[in-house]
Ligand SMILES: NC(=O)c1ccc[n+]([C@@H]2O[C@H](COP(=O)([O-])OP(=O)(O)OC[C@H]3O[C@@H](n4cnc5c(N)ncnc54)[C@H](O)[C@@H]3O)[C@@H](O)[C@H]2O)c1
């Protein structure tokens with residue numbers, strides 16, 4: 001995890017004043033009805049810019065500036081808080097967490113022996129006041145000193161029972177939010193009501209909590225994270241709550257029938273060392289994408305009441321707790337187009353084309369939209385600002401339009417009337433649309449894929465041609481291409497003798513493509529270009545691949561026990577096709593391959609894997625020497641546009657080159673990266689490589705390195 005993220009640069013006093021106003025407006029909308037024009041990342045960048053400006057120009061600080069306040073710009077209510085409801089300070093990585101803990105321990109004069117580690121729920125803070133065990137009042141955080149009464153929401157919040165197990169008087173604090181399911185329901189209700197939806201679960205929760213005159217009711221969920229007796233309460237129960245460690249307070253809250261994160265897979269734990277804290281942080285971060293609700297970090301607190309009491313509070317946040325922020329998983333960007341594609345089973349699905357936006361470490365240009373009814377359900381329009389979600393390996397998806405940002409220029413999304421792949425009819429009887437040809441539809445696409453530049457590279461085989469051949473019954477799969485006769489081709493409409501001869505020559509050339517490309521052409525699920533190269537290099541021949549069982553295939557890096565059985569099963573299904581390719585004389589071996597003589601140790605491979613299995617990259621040791629493998633043992637990443645001798649190479653061809661040179665091609669920069677080839681317009685990968693001290697070369701220098709192999 002990284003250092004504090006970037007901030008908006010404010011050049012002068014005017015820019016500063018404008019930024020303050022923009023932040024105030026955004027926060028008022030954010031804490032109010034949830035209709036901020038900024039996503040959290042943009043807002044945070046703005047506030048950091050304001051902070052930086054103020055640090056340099058202390059004389060110009062505006063009194064209304066949001067910095068140093070609990071929720072600058074939020075609606076302040078008229079219900080005073082018994083104890084201020086503060087915000088949390090942030091850390092952005094293990095080092096900053098260690099610094100924070102060290103300074104806290106210095107303040108306490110002793111080590112902290114117990115840390116509580118909880119998810120940071122991404123909703124709105126709320127105080128739920130119980131009197132004699134009955135839920136009496138709900139109050140928002142407001143500016144931390146006073147909040148708004150939102151008791152009208154009582155009865156709509158799951159997890160906040162109207163009665164506790166014990167007849168106690170206590171204020172429970174926690175987060176009100178919408179689960180994914182509640183968000184779906186809320187969107188459906190609003191859609192039915194006015195044809196629009198909420199932008200995301202958080203803003204839906206904010207708007208819902210304060211809404212009083214909506215004709216429809218949406219459900220919310222509460223997750224508790226604290227319990228306070230009234231300051232004046234000197235009962236035994238109150239005294240006990242003040243003395244219990246935080247973790248035990250939370251157990252008590254749960255025992256009262258109130259929902260806490262304990263019922264989720266990211267429930268609070270107590271850690272005794274910072275290593276354990278960090279371990280839990282990573283666990284929670286890894287589980288984030290699969291959670292049915294949003295989190296934006298992890299909260300780390302002193303567990304012991306004595307530590308908390310001694311550390312006390314600053315004006316904006318407690319000193320005994322900190323938020324370990326996770327990268328934003330949602331951004332606002334624009335929907336510029338929608339593409340429709342037919343999948344291998346004939347399912348027709350739309351895909352959103354977005355104005356590129358950086359999200360959770362990568363630039364997102366496309367996002368899934370699931371199906372046509374999803375578009376209708378969300379009321380999406382072309383040109384809309386949309387919220388886009390992505391976390392971890394999850395495929396980015398469009399969540400919803402941001403309706404309050406509409407300008408009136410948005411247009412309806414064109415919905416296809418025929419299959420976008422084959423032009424035949426669409427079966428729209430179910431939510432998931434299908435081409436009436438079903439799997440057969442994809443034959444065109446899969447033959448096109450097999451003939452593609454990175455696979456068999458058969459030039460001159462346009463989709464229209466494939467369709468003609470299929471319709472004429474000349475081919476049923478791509479292996480049949482190798483048996484086409486000149487007469488057959490000439491019989492096709494608009495097929496002259498020159499193009500026929502060119503096509504036949506291209507097909508003939510395809511027979512000598514290496515195994516890696518032939519295997520890739522098969523289109524086995526989960527085996528794209530680089531995986532196909534790894535498989536080909538591991539086994540060396542199609543016979544060896546076909547003879548392998550799941551156990552033998554799973555050792556290929558990146559396949560693993562989950563994917564292996566389906567690869568084996570698909571290869572069995574493909575047997576007739578492969579036999580035909582063999583009969584046609586297509587190459588079934590990987591040039592230069594030699595059987596693994598010695599198990600090669602590779603820093604990137606799983607140390608636990610069977611040493612006899614030779615799962616590693618074959619580096620052709622011995623003969624051939626280093627001149628044949630100038631990149632032996634190196635993990636290489638390519639970014640930016642290539643130039644000079646490399647200009648014409650696709651990214652796939654660059655990766656092939658790297659691997660021919662004995663290296664391992666990778667798509668992301670990490671500590672394990674040995675070399676970054678950075679061309680023009682290299683962006684974040686270059687920056688990351690610089691910060692990690694990874695060696696960086698330009699395209700020319702790289703071409704020199706691999707010289708003979710080009
Ligand atoms: N998009 C916008 O326009 C906009 C405007 C204002 C603020 N914001 C966002 O809000 C953030 C600042 O907001 P903030 O001060 O409200 O809160 P915060 O997100 O910085 O953290 C404090 C809050 O975390 C919550 N929390 C969740 N789990 C908790 C737990 N286990 N223990 C204790 N507290 C827990 C509490 O509600 C607490 O008030 C900014 O980082 C920004 O991203 C966005």
Ligand SMILES: [Zn+2]
Pocket residue numbers: 342419420421422423424435436437441442
């Ligand atoms: Zn079709």
